[in-house]
Amino acid sequence: MRWVTDDAGRRWLVERVGRTSGIVPTRPREGLFPEPADIVRFSCESDKSEADREVTTRAGLLEQLTETELRALLNIAPRAPGG
Numbered sequence: 001m002r003w004v005t006d007d008a009g010r011r012w013l014v015e016r017v018g019r020t021s022g023i024v025p026t027r028p029r030e031g032l033f034p035e036p037a038d039i040v041r042f043s044c045e046s047d048k049s050e051a052d053r054e055v056t057t058r059a060g061l062l063e064q065l066t067e068t069e070l071r072a073l074l075n076i077a078p079r080a081p082g083g
Contacts, residue, residue, distance in 0.1 A: 053077035
């Protein structure tokens, strides 16, 4: 679980909510399996009217991202299913 503040000053909770069987590489190679991927959800804690957002990233990447990179992901993340 991480926290990020967007350009408008809203505070977002960032957490891994699941893992997929994998991201298929853009150039498939024979004998390689899809790479595992994490489903990352952004939930706005300071403005509950903001819909949750979700994005898929390479497995284990969430812990390595800087705050600037998290903000960039938040900006491109679509609304979460059911949100």
